[in-house]
Amino acid sequence: MLPMKLTLQYFVNIFFISFFFFQASAQNSQIVDNRSVTTPLTFSQGICGYRWTNDQPGIGLPASGTGNIPSFTAVNNTKVPIVATITAVPASSGYAYIADVYLDVVSVIDINTNNIIARIPVGKGPTGVAVSPDGGKVYVANYDSHNVSVIDALENKVIATIQLDNALGSIRVSPDGKRVYVVDLSGKLITIDALTNTRMASLSVPASTYFMSINKDGSKIYLPNAYGDELHVINTLTNTIEATFSIGSGSNAAVLSPDGSRLYVSTRNQTVLVLDAAVGTLISTISINYPNVMTVSADGKQLYVTSQGNKVVIVNLSNNSIIANIAVNQYAEGLSLTKDGSRLYVIGQVGSTVSVINTVNNTIINRIRVGSNPYSMGDFVSGCNSGSITFKITVNPTIPVPSLLVEGPVTTLSTRYGTPSEPTSFSLSGSNLSSDVKLKAPDGFQISTDEVNYFDELNVSHSGTIIGKKIFVRLSAKATVGKYNGALLISSDGAASIGLQIPESSVSPAILTIMVNSLSRYQHRENPILTAQYFGFVNGETPANLITLPWLSTLAVLDSPAGDYVISVSNAASINYEFLYIPGLLSVLAVEPVALVPNSFSPNGDGINDYWQIKNLETHIDCTVQIFNRSGNKIFSSVGYLAPWNGTYNGKPVPVGTYFYKITFPDGSAILSGSITVLM
Structure with a gap:
């Protein structure tokens, strides 16, 4: 449905699933002694602040806090090590950026609370919204002022304006965050350098194309034609139209499956086409009344489609069946999933409302009143890493106590029988150690310290301290077909033993x-x-x-x-x-010769060709076989040939040389004669 302010032509919206990962910088657990200073811990990054808790405030670190953890003097006045577990979680799950066509602002919704925390003035008639992969920038395509507003997501203010030539529609950021693609509704796809906020290139595209989907590596953009019957595939490396798929009618939107193998295209024929994204062939169709914008869940199992302007249809992609119809506000023109996929944000122009749908039970859990005429075309929800970050600080007492620590859980392994698997690894640390660290792998596994020599058991020597020693684990070549798991046992005198669980791994035939x-x-x-x-x-x-x-x-x-x-x-x-x-x-x-007579043999006792074997003669039991030397003297004679000649005469080997044979049959059917050479 048209944004109410736009009267030039009808266009519809496709948005793209784009989660923004805010990963804490790598955290290492620490082992420190009483009264020593810890290493600073940095995990706040991007737009996601972190809250942390500490279950052992007696070590000199408060029970809770926000942001990074600076160095502090660790305290342990006991006689045993104190292991503090610090758990950090994002302060927010992310933000939804809602453009308002009438008020020329972007409202920022904290999706933890569903409260509006900021309203940012942008250009005239904002319609398209795209968030950079790191969540640090938000790009807004302004329909009326023909420009792109660049928002700093940390400061919630516009930091740059990129002026273009014509009305703008859909906008998309490349997966690496280096380029921004925006559709100029005069018939151009414009490429913007995200580092300099300058125009890089443009490509002529059908004037009625407004929506695009980009694949995982950013090499291809898919542009459906709202009023034609084709969809164009753009090669972003060469900035050319690489292929054109026939889709039979005008298309409102297209979206890729998470693995990039399938392309879902909503059409004006009351269907969603399921295409092979590589070649454009039709795989199947899904019947939906007036399908419009779409998105696919991160696991690729469900498709969300706005329908008839006031519904969200949910499709089970394993069999293309409709599993839910959810009524939302009229003129639903944008929808976007949260990073964890648990909620779907749907913009309704009538009522100026954003509906929040719980995707677990497919019910509306909130309606947020936003501005005057909300209309966000694109992936307008950012996401913070919802997983917690957990690490440990072990504070040893003044009296040295041996301790062991492992970091980095081993991963699932697989291989074929007879071939060792590729290894996984973990890091081993220890302090105040008085003996070697002993490691014993569970059945079917082997361990190594150099990724070359593997053993069922090994010892790690040291001088009292081990810091981040890498241990490699693999499935043994001799492990028979089946499933394997178990605990890798790690021990040293005086230290608490560790059983590192190896996840279930498999050996195939x-x-x-x-x-x-x-x-x-x-x-x-x-x-x-x-x-x-x-x-x-x-x-x-x-x-x-x-x-x-x-x-x-x-x-x-x-x-x-x-x-x-x-x-x-x-x-x-x-x-x-x-x-x-x-x-x-x-x-x-068909034909079998009377006999196959070899012309040489070597009776030297090596077990190879020691006898003059005549094939097929064994059935002629009445035949006569005679052998003569060069003087014409008979040196061998046999009726039948059950015992082949072994190259002797009167029990002694005959000299090397040429001899002559004669084979006769009692029925006069044939006489075979010729020479035979006795070799060494």
């Missing part, structure tokens, strides 16, 4: 390839023994380690005609392997 050997035989012969080769055994294993050996089979039988027959392989079983089967071929040959 290795890939074992079984390739059948191809064979051949002649017709009317029995099949040879079927065999296979194995590739991929690990840990020195062999086929004997399989639960069940593979089954090898073929359809070729004694009377099968000549041809090739597949040798199939299947049904191998093992806990630790997945199987890749490669079948072989059994070639049945």
Whole structure:
């Protein structure tokens, strides 16, 4: 629905999920001695102030406070270490920035209290709002004054104005915060340098395009056409139109799924299209009456759509079913989720109201009266890191007491059987130690101090103090397939032992390839023994380690005609392997020679080719085999050939050289003769 002040043309709004992460600077737990000075702790950053609590105020630090913690003199007059736990939480969950088209201001709502804490004068006819990723700046596109107001979010005041040429609509900040993109409604996409607040480039786009979505790495912008039937994909690196997707009708908005794989496009055909964001192909459609602006939950499970100007429709994206219709104020023209996704802020022009929806039970929990004609196109809710920051200060007594400390929880690991996993790590510290620190990994895991040599158990030597010694943990190559977890035990004489819990990790099967050997035989012969080769055994294993050996089979039988027959392989079983089967071929040959006579052999006792083997002769039991030397003397004679010649005469080896053979058959069917060479 149009903002009431704008009469040039109808346009609708897409906003983009953009959470602003305010991460505290890295905190390290500390171990200090009585009457020593602690290290300052800095965790307030960006627009998010922090409140902290201390459960041991006796160490010289108050029980609570705000902002950073300066150095202080630690106190411990007991005989045992005092471990103080300091927990810091953001003072606010974030802020909602609501533009007012009539009053030319941006109202700032603290989303902790839902109270308006500031009203900031901006340009004429503000409509589009975008917050920088660090939450430090807010960019406001002013429709009437043709400029962009840059707000310092800490001071809640305008610090720069970027003058452009025409009425402005949608505005977006790149994920790295270095560029600002704004739609000039004369038909341009303008790129602004966020560091210098100057115009960098412009690109001609369809004049009826007002809304854009940007992917996670900032390389692509998606621009639907409100009155056309296409959606343009902009390459931000080259500032060119990279692709055009056909969407069949005018589009009010488009929004990407969190992983960037799907693009949701609201259309004037009473549908939301679900497209493959890479190629623009249609995956499915969702029927919604007059869909307008949209956003997707951070987990990608739900789509929120304003409908018919006075409703918010919630779609379950696992099956595209509508799970709720929530009535809001008329002319709902903007909506934005909080960082944790627990609340949805919806702007209604009629009644000048922002509705706050609890996304857990899909009910309105608050209505905030804002100005005269609120209208924020974009991602207008910033977010502070809602997770707490917890660290410890251990104050040792004057009497030295050994203590151990670990920092940095280990992460879940995974690998295939036979291959060690990539390691995770934690830091080990200790003070007043009198003996080595002993570490013992739970079953299936190994530990290391150098990321090269891994052991089930190891000792860490020291001179009384250990500061941030990195310990690496991995799944062992010999860990069999299954789930693994447990406590890594850390101990040293006189110090409290630590059981560092390793989260559930997994070993999946290795890939074992079984390739059948191809064979051949002649017709009317029995099949040879079927065999296979194995590739991929690990840990020195062999086929004997399989639960069940593979089954090898073929359809070729004694009377099968000549041809090739597949040798199939299947049904191998093992806990630790997945199987890749490669079948072989059994070639049945049509003609079988009477005998296959080799022309040499080497009876040297090495076990290789020591006998003059004549293939196929074993079935001719009445044949006569004779061997002569060069003088014509017979040195071997046999009826049948069940015992092949071993290269001897009268029990002694014959000299190396050429000999002659003659094979006759009693039926006179053939006479075979020729020479044979005896080798060393």
